[in-house]
Amino acid sequence: xxxxxxxxxxxxxxxxxxxxxxxxxxxxxxxxxxxxxxxxxxxxxxxxxxxxxxxxxxxxxxxxxxxxxxxxxxxxxxxxxxxxxxxxxxxxxxxxxxxxxxxxxxxxxxxxxxxxxxxxxxxxxxxxxxxxxxxxxxxxxxxxxxxxxxxxxxx
Amino acid sequence: xxxxxxxxxxxxxxxxxxxxxxxxxxxxxxxxxxxxxxxxxxxxxxxxxxxxxxxxxxxxxxxxxxxxxxxxxxxxxxxxxxxxxxxxxxxxxxxxxxxxxxxxxxxxxxxxxxxxxxxxxxxxxxxxxxxxxxxxxxxxxxxxxxxxxxxxxxxxxxxxxxxxxxxxxxxxxxxxxxxxxxxxxxxxxxxxxxxxxxxxxxxxxxxxxxxxxxxxxxxxxxxxxxxxxxxxxxxxxxxxxxxxxxxxxxxxxxxxxxxxxxxxxxxxxxxxxxxxxxxxxxxxxxxxxxxxxxxxxxxxxxxxxxxxxxxxxxxxxxxxxxxxxxxxxxxxxxxxx
Numbered sequence: 001x002x003x004x005x006x007x008x009x010x011x012x013x014x015x016x017x018x019x020x021x022x023x024x025x026x027x028x029x030x031x032x033x034x035x036x037x038x039x040x041x042x043x044x045x046x047x048x049x050x051x052x053x054x055x056x057x058x059x060x061x062x063x064x065x066x067x068x069x070x071x072x073x074x075x076x077x078x079x080x081x082x083x084x085x086x087x088x089x090x091x092x093x094x095x096x097x098x099x100x101x102x103x104x105x106x107x108x109x110x111x112x113x114x115x116x117x118x119x120x121x122x123x124x125x126x127x128x129x130x131x132x133x134x135x136x137x138x139x140x141x142x143x144x145x146x147x148x149x150x151x152x153x154x155x
Numbered sequence: 156x157x158x159x160x161x162x163x164x165x166x167x168x169x170x171x172x173x174x175x176x177x178x179x180x181x182x183x184x185x186x187x188x189x190x191x192x193x194x195x196x197x198x199x200x201x202x203x204x205x206x207x208x209x210x211x212x213x214x215x216x217x218x219x220x221x222x223x224x225x226x227x228x229x230x231x232x233x234x235x236x237x238x239x240x241x242x243x244x245x246x247x248x249x250x251x252x253x254x255x256x257x258x259x260x261x262x263x264x265x266x267x268x269x270x271x272x273x274x275x276x277x278x279x280x281x282x283x284x285x286x287x288x289x290x291x292x293x294x295x296x297x298x299x300x301x302x303x304x305x306x307x308x309x310x311x312x313x314x315x316x317x318x319x320x321x322x323x324x325x326x327x328x329x330x331x332x333x334x335x336x337x338x339x340x341x342x343x344x345x346x347x348x349x350x351x352x353x354x355x356x357x358x359x360x361x362x363x364x365x366x367x368x369x370x371x372x373x374x375x376x377x378x379x380x381x382x383x384x385x386x387x388x389x390x391x392x393x394x395x396x397x398x399x400x401x402x403x404x405x406x407x408x409x410x411x412x413x414x415x416x417x418x419x420x421x422x423x424x425x426x427x428x429x430x431x432x433x434x435x436x437x438x439x440x441x442x443x444x445x446x447x448x449x450x451x452x453x454x455x456x457x458x459x460x461x462x463x464x465x466x467x468x469x470x471x472x473x474x475x476x477x478x479x480x481x482x483x484x485x486x487x488x489x490x491x492x
Contacts, residue, residue, distance in 0.1 A: 126440035133429045133476040136420045141280040
């Protein structure tokens, strides 16, 4: 057993709280180590001094005060925890719903806009304009016959 | 038998009259052009035409049999390419009926050979002669016929040009080369065979046509109006360009789709610019690039001789098509208010 380990156990040794095996180890180390023996001696002296101190009466309401304070503190911390948890419990599912709702709404609005945009914008093939153009080219001298042939060439 | 022979003699006589009047004026290239246009419209002829269209990627060759009977019909039958073989265009001077036998599909458009179309061609020739320098030179022979080569060069750069080889005898155009605004050869039309007058019995031809081609279509869904009338009758505010390339004039203002679409046509005699406008629409188009002119975003594409610009501004969709340079196209688009 090292000195450090022994010093941690000295208080328990003095109070008779160690098991036999540990007690023997401590005694064996104390038999060999002078420094630890001195440490033990000091602790014994402190213990004697504490026992000899005159006792003083505690105020009558001290216990009540301590109890009250403890309960209040416990209550406060509990309340805070409850508030946060309750709020989280209340709002978390709603936020999710809000986000999902907003996303669905955006998709619906997007689809509506797309459909509106397309229904209000008729689709016309460029062929239509090109055929009209080619037909106008037929007004040019010496291109009427060629125009007729090219007008058939679709996209 | 007798009436048919008389008919042929009359046609031949008419052909020779037109031809001889052209020969008399052959010294003046402008007169040759006028005579050539008349010959095209008024001669009775049949021939096989070959059109080669030069385009990026793959050139297209169209071979067609054509029978032209003035004031009666203009008949075109596709011989090449194989995918178009058998397709027929029958123009009776009122409608051009385009029939695809395999698909049993009939497309109808206003006639290319009506007297009105001929009149417009004559008017445009007058405009062309103002905007183009016309020069004539001997062109050798085509189909064993001596020809005159007429070159039409624009007075203002950035416009298409044309070279025409005209039969010295009849003044019929036997070959044409068209060059785009950038000077690139766009197409060549050559006659592989030609006969005056045509040897086809019009009644026999009419009998042989599919019933589909004889259907009487509905009247054309468009109205030719003055610019003021178009502005009044259109179902939206019509905008006009403040800039036009030099030499171009408004030729036609047309209202289509019951007033929802306006088509304005400008020409310098040879080149044509069309400006379409209508309430906001989605113009479906492939093979285009996104471009910007001024602050506006637009779709742009080149196809054959033409360049197209499509854009939407203040809920109006514009389609501008022209055989002019891209710079000129942008300039017109920017000037539209």
